[in-house]
Amino acid sequence: RAKEKGRNNYQLFNSQMKSASLEKLTMEQELRRAIAKDELVLYYQPQMDIASQRIVGFEALVRWAHPERGIVSPGHFIPFAEESGLIVPIGEWVLKEACRQNKHWQEQGYSPPPVSVNLSTRQFLQHNLTGKVAEVLELTGLDAAQLELEITESSTMDVEYSIDQLHELKNLGVTISIDDFGTGYSSLSYLKKFPIDKLKIDQSFVRDIMTDPNDAAIVASIIAMTRHMKLKVIAEGVETEEQLQFLYHNRCDEIQGYYFSPPLSVEAAELLMKERM
Ligand code: C2E
Ligand code: MG
Ligand code: MG
Ligand code: MG
Numbered sequence: 001r002a003k004e005k006g007r008n009n010y011q012l013f014n015s016q017m018k019s020a021s022l023e024k025l026t027m028e029q030e031l032r033r034a035i036a037k038d039e040l041v042l043y044y045q046p047q048m049d050i051a052s053q054r055i056v057g058f059e060a061l062v063r064w065a066h067p068e069r070g071i072v073s074p075g076h077f078i079p080f081a082e083e084s085g086l087i088v089p090i091g092e093w094v095l096k097e098a099c100r101q102n103k104h105w106q107e108q109g110y111s112p113p114p115v116s117v118n119l120s121t122r123q124f125l126q127h128n129l130t131g132k133v134a135e136v137l138e139l140t141g142l143d144a145a146q147l148e149l150e151i152t153e154s155s156t157m158d159v160e161y162s163i164d165q166l167h168e169l170k171n172l173g174v175t176i177s178i179d180d181f182g183t184g185y186s187s188l189s190y191l192k193k194f195p196i197d198k199l200k201i202d203q204s205f206v207r208d209i210m211t212d213p214n215d216a217a218i219v220a221s222i223i224a225m226t227r228h229m230k231l232k233v234i235a236e237g238v239e240t241e242e243q244l245q246f247l248y249h250n251r252c253d254e255i256q257g258y259y260f261s262p263p264l265s266v267e268a269a270e271l272l273m274k275e276r277m
Helices: 002-036 078-084 087-107 130-139 159-172 213-226 241-249 266-276
Strands: 040-049 055-067 070-072 117-119 147-151 176-181 198-202 231-236
Touching: 002 055, 002 078, 002 087, 055 087, 055 266, 070 147, 070 241, 078 087, 087 117, 087 130, 087 147, 117 176, 130 147, 159 176, 159 241, 176 266, 198 213, 213 231, 213 241
Parallel strands: 055 117, 117 147, 147 176, 176 198, 198 231
Antiparallel strands: 040 055, 055 070
């Protein structure tokens, strides 16, 4: 019996493994097809300067317009893309498309704010990243000052490499921000060595600032620290007026979140620009 049970367990384990890897393979093939068939789209979430109430940025956020499943959010495919390496071609497409759109809006007479693009760790670790970014700016004709690159703390584990990589990117004239700040392994002593412009306080700290005194203290401290370091600071995931008031009183520069606006389709972003700028 024990032998039989063992064999069954083995078979079960084996078939689970098979279906998991099959699922991965299917996902990978579907993603490849999505890239080839132009099924990826960018949404743009406005970032607002609290004091002037002006829109100071658009974060480009990728979505998959799936023919059967509809709009698929990045949480459902970015992890697969990262694991399979497909995040590199996806990220390159995002960068090019975000720059092209921003330039196109300018040519149409809009005054779009700078666009921020998320860089995955794999992209950040590419030695020719600066060359690729320069190429895209050249190709699309976008001014480097209109481009912000977001990297996460976890991309900067190799400190010496990161310092060099960030200096190279900064020399192009782009802006650099640290995304999801506070959630990764971050050493403040390294942070000051990085030529960065802005910290994005992760939404997990912002969510409960009105009810959790620890989160309130963390957010207030990050804002105070950025002021001393002469960095800009933006709070992510701001959903309520009360959170906005808290951030304003603690002298946070900018907000991004559903309170002001969700990520917008190109058409909705154009309507907003017509109304506001
Ligand atoms: P992120 O870069 O931190 O982007 C912010 C996420 O928070 C977005 O989710 C946005 O829709 C969501 N969000 C904005 N305001 C609020 C709010 O008030 N409340 C809540 N609960 N959420 C809010 P989204 O678009 O689903 O993207 C999730 C993550 O996927 C992004 O987090 C980013 O890490 C990744 N991602 C998205 N696009 C790209 C891309 O082009 N390249 C790479 N490498 N990663 C991407
Ligand atoms: Mg981001
Ligand atoms: Mg974030
Ligand atoms: Mg992120």
